[in-house]
Amino acid sequence: MAVITLHRKPLTFAERTYLPQVAAGLWTTFKHLLRPKETLEYPEQRPAIPPGYRGVPALVKDPHGREKCVSCQLCEFVCPPKAIRITPGAVPADQPERTHVEKAPQEFEIDMLRCIYCGLCQEVCPEEAIFLQNQYSMTGYSRAEMVNNKEKLYALGGTRPDAHYKWDKKKAAESAGGAHH
Amino acid sequence: MCDLICHIPPAVQDLLLSILKGFAVILVIFPIAGASSMAERKVSAWIQGRYGPNRAIVPWFAYVPFVGRFLQRLGVFNLMADGGKLLFKEDPLPGHVKKFYFMLAPLVGLVPAFTTVTVVPFGAYLDRAGQVVPLMLANVDVGILAIFAVASLGIYSMILAGWASNSKYPFLGSVRASAQLVSYELSLTLSVLPVFLWVNAPGTDATLSLARVVEFQSQPGLMGGMWFIFLMPVSALIFLVALFAETNRLPFDMIESEADLVGGFHTEYGSFKWSLFFVAEYSHMVVGSAVFVLLFFGGWNPLPWLPLATLTGWLHLQDWPVVVGALSVVIFLVKVLAMIFFFMWVRWTVPRFRYDQVMKIGWQKLLPLAIGNLLFYLLVIGAIHAF
Numbered sequence: 001m002a003v004i005t006l007h008r009k010p011l012t013f014a015e016r017t018y019l020p021q022v023a024a025g026l027w028t029t030f031k032h033l034l035r036p037k038e039t040l041e042y043p044e045q046r047p048a049i050p051p052g053y054r055g056v057p058a059l060v061k062d063p064h065g066r067e068k069c070v071s072c073q074l075c076e077f078v079c080p081p082k083a084i085r086i087t088p089g090a091v092p093a094d095q096p097e098r099t100h101v102e103k104a105p106q107e108f109e110i111d112m113l114r115c116i117y118c119g120l121c122q123e124v125c126p127e128e129a130i131f132l133q134n135q136y137s138m139t140g141y142s143r144a145e146m147v148n149n150k151e152k153l154y155a156l157g158g159t160r161p162d163a164h165y166k167w168d169k170k171k172a173a174e175s176a177g178g179a180h181h
Numbered sequence: 182m183c184d185l186i187c188h189i190p191p192a193v194q195d196l197l198l199s200i201l202k203g204f205a206v207i208l209v210i211f212p213i214a215g216a217s218s219m220a221e222r223k224v225s226a227w228i229q230g231r232y233g234p235n236r237a238i239v240p241w242f243a244y245v246p247f248v249g250r251f252l253q254r255l256g257v258f259n260l261m262a263d264g265g266k267l268l269f270k271e272d273p274l275p276g277h278v279k280k281f282y283f284m285l286a287p288l289v290g291l292v293p294a295f296t297t298v299t300v301v302p303f304g305a306y307l308d309r310a311g312q313v314v315p316l317m318l319a320n321v322d323v324g325i326l327a328i329f330a331v332a333s334l335g336i337y338s339m340i341l342a343g344w345a346s347n348s349k350y351p352f353l354g355s356v357r358a359s360a361q362l363v364s365y366e367l368s369l370t371l372s373v374l375p376v377f378l379w380v381n382a383p384g385t386d387a388t389l390s391l392a393r394v395v396e397f398q399s400q401p402g403l404m405g406g407m408w409f410i411f412l413m414p415v416s417a418l419i420f421l422v423a424l425f426a427e428t429n430r431l432p433f434d435m436i437e438s439e440a441d442l443v444g445g446f447h448t449e450y451g452s453f454k455w456s457l458f459f460v461a462e463y464s465h466m467v468v469g470s471a472v473f474v475l476l477f478f479g480g481w482n483p484l485p486w487l488p489l490a491t492l493t494g495w496l497h498l499q500d501w502p503v504v505v506g507a508l509s510v511v512i513f514l515v516k517v518l519a520m521i522f523f524f525m526w527v528r529w530t531v532p533r534f535r536y537d538q539v540m541k542i543g544w545q546k547l548l549p550l551a552i553g554n555l556l557f558y559l560l561v562i563g564a565i566h567a568f
């Protein structure tokens with residue numbers, strides 16, 4: 001490989017006094033002084049949340065207001081800091097049209113002091129039941145307060161408008177002849 | 182008026198007056214130091230594209246329309262909150278320090294800082310005869326010499342603090358402080374000599390008084406009204422650079438440089454003792470800026486070639502010495518505050534020098550330049566007076 005020798009240009013006298021450089025720097029900082037501010041005044045002004053933002057994870061319901069989570073516990077296993085704790089249970093008796101789903105979480109807790117907002121739970125969930133929300137500001141006075149239980153998770157997540165109705169289709173297919181849809 | 186004070190013996194009068202002056206210094210310098218610290222935070226914020234402190238407000242002040250809001254946004258109340266915090270916070274005294282000297286150091290720093298303030302003239306008024314009388318607390322003829330002599334005592338507080346803290350970073354900081362201050366003291370002093378040579382032309386009363394320098398800059402005529410910044414730009418530059426070094430401001434704040442020395446000489450200090458160091462530092466800054474303004478920027482003269490007396494004539498204020506005095510103080514303060522703003526502005530413009538660079542600039546660049554400058558003006562002044 002050819003070696004190219006670069007010669008550093010000797011500094012001119014003006015450059016060696018350092019003064020033109022300082023003056024130019026002062027001009028630059030002065031322009032910054034007059035520019036509009038970069039920061040937001042946080043509690044009043046909120047930043048725009050970009051799509052794909054990973055905020056607080058929460059459980060969502062389908063458009064009919066039914067629970068989507070089937071308590072498969074995949075998210076619990078995948079969660080790197082072990083923030084999720086699920087107590088599996090049966091589908092409650094007052095939802096007869098969902099008994100064929102067989103399982104539902106009895107309790108579902110996410111410890112927000114452990115969660116690292118990695119989004120793996122959302123990635124892994126086969127039911128699209130857990131999503132990271134836009135909310136980023138979680139505060140509390142005690143450790144217990146920072147653990148989101150199932151009720152809180154559904155309150156945070158709300159319903160999600162994607163109409164898959166996987167289990168309805170499954171039931172329909174079953175009653176039509178046992179084949180998969 | 183006389184009923185009140187005339188029957189007090191003169192010695193006691195003097196004493197009372199001195200005490201009053203002392204309080205005046207404290208009452209002026211503490212708020213100015215506080216305001217400078219606030220300005221420091223605001224200017225830093227603005228230059229960095231932030232808002233800076235703008236939340237704190239005294240509850241009942243929030244009801245004052247517009248003004249309350251304006252002061253809140255300016256962060257004025259943060260200043261009070263800061264002061265209150267520093268005053269009432271627990272004052273830690275680490276176990277490993279030399280306690281007596283540790284507590285002495287901030288006070289040692291404060292005394293020279295406050296003493297120099299007294300010999301700085303900060304305004305002037307015209308007496309009945311149309312003579313300009315400077316306003317200052319202690320009218321000593323040695324003026325600039327007193328300031329240089331006393332201000333450099335401030336270094337003892339840093340050395341004491343660094344040594345008494347009994348840990349390595351403060352110690353390194355104070356070692357740097359002494360080396361740096363010694364290096365730049367020389368250029369600082371040499372750079373003002375031409376000014377005083379010029380003022381003390383042969384045949385005039387010899388003086389080192391700063392008020393005299395301002396008077397010199399308020400004479401009529403092209404040369405008379407000329408501020409020394411135009412006459413001696415190199416002196417002004419050397420003085421300014423040395424002033425940055427003397428007041429430990431960036432780009433010369435080797436003493437505190439938080440990147441390599443944690444906090445420098447005040448690493449072990451907290452709460453009120455720490456804030457005393459800062460009051461001292463800011464008052465050094467204020468005095469330094471004041472001296473710079475007096476020497477090179479015409480003191481309380483509003484504009485070059487426009488002395489205070491002329492302005493007074495224009496505004497027909499000859500019979501109002503108090504108003505003239507207030508006006509001159511305001512003009513002077515505006516200039517000093519502009520200088521302080523410049524200090525902060527430079528802080529966010531020029532990155533900190535390396536220690537060897539600081540020494541190199543001091544000894545190899547600034548000092549020869551100052552000596553050359555002095556020689557040049559010696560010859561010029563000699564030539565002027567010879568022909």
Ligand code: SF4
Pocket residue numbers: 057075078079080081082083084110114115116117118119120121122
């Ligand atoms: S976002 Fe990551 S850390 Fe948080 S609950 Fe989901 S998997 Fe666990």
Ligand code: SF4
Pocket residue numbers: 068069070071072073074075076086124125126127128129130
């Ligand atoms: S949220 Fe999804 S992954 Fe987690 S248990 Fe429920 S269905 Fe399974």
